[in-house]
Structures are given as C-alpha cells and as structure tokens.
Amino acid sequence: MEDLDTPRVVPGSADEILSALQRYGLQWDGDVVYQSQRATLYEQALQALRDKRLVYDCACSRAELQRAASAPLGREPVYPGTCRNGIPAGRAPRAVRFRAPDEVIAFDDLLRGRVAENVARETGDFVVRRADGIFAYQLAVVVDDEAQGVTQVVRGGDLLSSTARQIALQRALGYRTPEYAHLPLVLNDDGEKLGKRDGALPLETLDDARVAATLAEARLILSAAGIRTEST
Numbered sequence: 001m002e003d004l005d006t007p008r009v010v011p012g013s014a015d016e017i018l019s020a021l022q023r024y025g026l027q028w029d030g031d032v033v034y035q036s037q038r039a040t041l042y043e044q045a046l047q048a049l050r051d052k053r054l055v056y057d058c059a060c061s062r063a064e065l066q067r068a069a070s071a072p073l074g075r076e077p078v079y080p081g082t083c084r085n086g087i088p089a090g091r092a093p094r095a096v097r098f099r100a101p102d103e104v105i106a107f108d109d110l111l112r113g114r115v116a117e118n119v120a121r122e123t124g125d126f127v128v129r130r131a132d133g134i135f136a137y138q139l140a141v142v143v144d145d146e147a148q149g150v151t152q153v154v155r156g157g158d159l160l161s162s163t164a165r166q167i168a169l170q171r172a173l174g175y176r177t178p179e180y181a182h183l184p185l186v187l188n189d190d191g192e193k194l195g196k197r198d199g200a201l202p203l204e205t206l207d208d209a210r211v212a213a214t215l216a217e218a219r220l221i222l223s224a225a226g227i228r229t230e231s232t
Contacts, residue, residue: 079124
C-alpha cells in the first residue's frame with residue numbers, strides 16, 4: 001500500500017482500494033505491506049547509497065528550481081547540480097538527492113518495446129528523501145520490489161518516465177531489475193486521465209454485472225498482449 005505521503009492519506013482509503021481489488025478478482029500473497037511502516041528499510045537503503053557517495057544533501061527548494069530552469073508543461077525541470085559538490089554557504093540542507101549516472105539506461109517494456117533514457121540529462125540528480133523527511137516514491141518502490149521478490153511490474157503508462165530512475169537506483173543498490181509493462185491509461189473525452197477530482201466514478205459504484213463485463217474485457221486485452229492473468 002503506497003501511503004508514503006502520510007499528511008495526504010485519506011482515512012479509510014486503503015480499505016476501499018483493497019475492496020475494489022477483491023471485486024475484480026485480484027489477490028495478494030501474505031499480509032498487505034504499508035510503506036508508511038517501512039521507514040527503517042528505506043533508511044538502510046539510503047545509508048547504503050551514502051556509504052557509496054551516491055547521494056548528497058540539497059538546499060534547493062522547488063520554487064527555486066522552477067525559477068532557475070525551464071521545463072515542458074507537466075514536467076519537473078532538470079536539476080542543474082547546484083548542491084552536487086556541496087551546499088552553498090549560508091544554506092541549510094533540505095532534501096537528499098541521488099547522483100544520476102550520465103549514461104543511457106535502456107530496458108525492454110513488454111508492451112512498448114525498447115525504451116531508453118539518460119537520467120542525468122532528462123531529469124538530473126533526483127530526490128530520494130524530501131525536505132519534510134518523507135522518503136521519495138522512487139526509492140521506496142525500489143526497496144519494496146526487492147524486499148518482496150517482485151519479478152514483473154505491470155502499471156500505468158504515466159509511470160513510464162520513472163522507470164529509468166528506478167533502474168538506476170536498483171543498480172546502485174545491487175538489486176535485481178524486474179520486467180516492466182506499462183499499460184495505456186483510461187482517458188476522458190478531453191484526453192485527460194480519469195481522477196476523483198474530475199468527477200470520475202470509483203470502481204465501487206459499478207454494479208456486479210458491469211464489474212464482470214469489465215473484468216472479462218480486461219482479461220481479453222491482457223491475453224492479446226501476451227500477459228498471463230492467472231496466479232503464479
């Protein structure tokens with residue numbers, strides 16, 4: 001359960017998500033793991049990166065970076081390396097950043113084919129622990145996948161841009177890299193991702209007949225894409 005950003009967690013939302021997954025025939029092995037309870041594991045991974053001098057403290061704020069660099073709408077600016085060689089005099093540390101390797105990271109997505117990105121040039125050194133002390137998603141999900149023995153990740157296409165960063169962290173920590181499959185998103189008539197803030201209905205509002213029909217369609221699509229849907 002990805003509940004890292006504890007100040008924004010809505011009470012009861014985790015139970016609603018688990019209920020929706022069960023209605024669609026999805027199951028999990030063992031107890032549900034909550035990221036909010038795994039800070040010790042994330043801290044150990046961060047320390048391992050510190051020992052290798054692959055992370056450093058950063059004093060930059062998001063507003064400063066937005067002013068200092070331009071970026072396409074919806075994307076964060078490339079980090080300019082302001083604190084890479086030490087925090088400027090008079091500044092206090094805020095976030096912790098990972099030293100992105102200046103190399104092309106490539107992987108074969110099961111649906112999209114070959115994907116390649118140079119993280120250092122596309123993103124720059126990225127945050128692994130935020131200024132408020134919360135561990136960043138990129139680090140947490142890498143640690144979680146390794147700890148749980150995940151070998152295949154199937155997720156939405158909006159996370160495709162995160163994959164190269166996660167592979168960079170996996171390599172730095174000596175972890176295995178799972179297979180990835182990034183699915184196309186369900187969009188509204190304006191081409192925007194469906195979301196609660198736009199009035200999209202949650203799965204719980206569908207009647208049983210709609211659930212069964214949607215599940216059958218999803219299995220057909222996955223089968224056509226060569227993705228197995230039975231438990232393994």
